[in-house]
Amino acid sequence: MGEKGVLVSGEFGSLCARQKHGECFELGELLVAKSEDEETILLQVFDLLYGSQLGQQNLELISGLRLEEGVDTELIDPSSRTYVLARLKSLLAVKDGRARSPKTLPRFFSPISQVTADDVRFLSSTDGNALLLGQLRSGTKKLDVPVHINGSLALSHHVLIAGTTGRGKSVLMSNLLWHASSAAYCGMLVLDPHDEYYGRSGFGLKDHPHGVAYYSSTPPVGAHTLKINLHAIRSADLLAVFDWSDAQRDALRAYEQAFGQQWILEVVRETPLEHARFNEATLAVVKRRLLSILSLDFDGSSIRSRGAFDPVLGQNTISDVVRQVTSGMTVIIDTSSFSGAVEVLIASLFARAILAKYKRCSSKDLQDHPVVSIVLEEAPRVLGKEVLEKGPNIFSTIAREGRKFKVGLVAITQLPSLIPRAVLANLNTKIILGIELRNERQAIIESAAQDLSDASRMIASLDRGEAIVSSNFLSFAAPIMIPMFDKKLLPEVQGKRYFGDFS
C-alpha cells in the first residue's frame, strides 16, 4: 500500500500525522505504521485539522484579500505549505498475526498507509463459536475483512446495541440473528414489538434454511399461535410489571398461596379464601384488572380468552419455547399487538423459565447447553433507571448474574443513558451506531470496554450501516460496516416435493 501520510508529532494517545498531497484522511480511518522493532501499529483517525507553514495572521490576510479584493493569491509550492493533519490513536500492535495492546510509539517520521486485510487477519475466525458482526470499515470504506467475535462469550456476557432511529439497528440485529440461527452454540429468544424480524411480507428470518420458531397472535402459515396458559403466570410476574395497591398485592399473593396454579381462575370465579379475608371492593378490582390485563371474558360460568392468555390452550408454550432456545434455535415472539406492559409480562415469563432451567443444570450439564440470548427492543422499559428504582426484575437479574448460567441479553435502545451505569457496565459488548445526542454518546463511552474517550465525534458521524464494536472479546474497538440483509444470504436449494401419495 502506498503512503497516505507521515507521523510528525504527538503523544501516546494522540499522534499527529500529516496527510500526503492527493490522499484523503477520514474520521475513523484505520492506518498502519511500523514501530522500532518492526511491529505493525494499527492507528485510527479520531480528529482532523488544518496545518500550514504560514502564520495565522498571514492565512487570515490571504483569505481577506480573496474575499474583499477578489485577489486570488497563489502560494508558492502550496501542497507543501498547506495540508491536513490527523489526530490518531494507537489501537494495537500486531506481530506475526498476533495482536496486543501497543506499548511503544511508532518510529518518528514513520510513513503511514492504509490498513490491509493481512494486517488484521486476526479479526476473522473460522472457529465454531464465531459470530459474524460485519465487514471491517476504515472511515467510510468497507474492507474485505469479516469481523467475528466469540459469540458464545459475547452473548452470555450481554450485548448492547445503541443508535438513533434509522441508523441500522434492525438490519444489524437481523444479520446477527441470521448468523446465530446457523450456529449450534447459541439459542436466541427475540421479543419483537415491531414484528420486523420474521419477515411476514418480505425476506426475513422465516427464510433461514434451519428455520426459526415464530409465535404470534395472528400467525401466518407455519407459525405458532401465541397462547400462554394461565397456569404459567405467578403473582410475582404481575406484581413486577403492574402497579398494585398494598391490599391488592396481598390478595394476589394469598390467592396464589391458596390455589397454586389455579389462582387466577379462582380470583375470577370469586372463590372465597379459607384463611384470609379481603375487602370485597379490593377483590372486585383485582378481578377486573386481571380480566383486563389478561384479555379474558367471564360470563359467570366459563372463562374465555380474547388474547394470548388462555385458561385451556398453550399448556406447553413456555416449555416449548424454553426447549427450543436451549437446544440452539431462534425463537421470535411477535408482541406487536400487545401493550408495553403486557409485552414485558410475556417476556418475563419466558425469561424466568429459561433462567430457572439453566440454574437447575449442573455445571457439567451447562457446558453441553448452548448460550441463550434474549433480545430486548427498547431495553430501558425493563432495564431503565425508573423501572429498576421500583425493584429488580428478571432482566436486571439476568444482566447481573445471567452469564454464570449462560443466559445473556441483547439490549437494543436509542437511549442508553436511561440504563443505570452499573447495568451498562455489565453489557460487555457494545455495538454503537450513529448517535446524535451527546449525553447518549457519553453514557456509552463511559461504560465501553475500550477507551473511547476521544470517539465522541466519530460516533456522531457514523452513517447508516456504520458501527463501532467495543467489547471485552475484541482486541480493539472495531469499526464495522453492517451488511445488507437480503436474499443474497440464501443458499439455492435443489429439490422438489413429491405429491404422488395423494393420487
Add this chain to the structure above:
Amino acid sequence: MRRANAKGFVLSVDHALQENVDFVIIAGDLFNSALPSIESIRLAVTQLKRLKDAGIPVYGIPGSHDFSPSGKSMIDVLESADLFVNVAKGEESEGKLKLRFTKDPKTGALITGIFGRRGGLDKYYYQDLHRESLNIGGFKIFVWHAALHELKPKGLEVMDAMSVSYLPKGFDYYAGGHVHVCQQASLEGHPRIVLPGPTFPCSFAEIEKLKQGSCCIVDNGQVKEIVLDTPPVYSFAVDCDQKTPDTITEQVTEYAKKVTPGSIVTLRFEGTLSQGKPSDIDFVGLSQLFVDCFVMKNTYKLHSADFERVQVIPQSIESIESRLIEERAGQFLSKDAEVKRTHSVLAVLSSLKDEAMNKSDFESRVESELNVLLDITE
C-alpha cells in the same frame, strides 16, 4: 387389552348406528400398521360392513401408523372394497399440493384432508398446500392426523407437533387424530378443532389418564363427547417409599378388594424400598389378587436401597433411535432442528417403493425429498 381395544371400536360403531349418523370420519390410524394382522382386518371389515349396510359412509385418512408410501396399505384394500373413502386426494399444481374435496352425497358436506406420516413429514404437505383452491362455499370438513402445538396437553411436551396455522382456514370442522386426548378448541380462522380421543387408550400412561375410550358425535354444530362403555379401569399409585415388600403386598391386597372382576388395573410402584429389592416383590402373585382382571404394572421409579439401580428400560427400536438422535444432536444445527431433521431424513429413507413407480422415479423422489430436507445445493 386387545379385546378392550376391539370393544371400544365396536362400541363407537354401535353409537354411530344408534344415532343414525349421516357419515363417520376416522382421522387416521384405523390400524396399528399399514399391513395389520388378520384378526384386526376381520374386526375392521366386520364393523365397516355394518356401517355400509346401514347406508353410513366412512370417510377418513391414513394415519402415521397405517400410511404406507409404497401404496401397500390395508386402507387401500378397504377403499377398493368400498368400505372406506380416503379423502386425502389431490394432485400437484404449480409446484403445490391441490387437494380435492370428496362430497358426501347425502349431506353435501365437502371433506378433504392430509394423511399423517411418521417423522412429521406430513408438515411439508401443509407448507406446499394450494390454499386458495380450498376457498369454496359449502359445509367443509378438514381431516388431519398430527399433534398441534397450541393444543398439546401437559405431559406431551416433547411430542413432535405442528401449529394450528398449518391447517387451512375457513373450514367448518376440523377432525383430528394422532394425539390420544379428547379435546375441542377454536382459534381464529379455525372453528371447531376436535380431537375425539382413542376408542380405547393404548398405553399404561393413557389408561391411567383417560380410563376409557371415547368418540364424538356432531349434531347441528354441537360436538358431543361419547365416553365408550369399555371395561372399567382402576389405577393405583403404590407408594413404596421406605416400605418392605411385605408391606407393599398388604397394601395391594387392600386395593384388590375395591376392584370389580373383569376390570383393567394399573399398578404404578414408586419409591425406594426400606429393605430388599424390587424382585423380592411377588408381582405375579399381586396380579392374581385381582380376580379375572387384566393387570398392568409400572416399576420404572421403584428402587432398591441396597443396590445401585441398573437401568435397563425395555424400549422399541423407534424410541432407542430417538434417544440416540437426541443424545448426539446439536453438532451441526441447533439441537431441536437437528433432531427434527434427522427424524425426517430417516422417514424418507425408510419409505418403500410404490409398485406402480419405477426404480429411477423412486430414487429421484427420495433424492429430491432429501435435497429439500438437507438444503443440498447444486
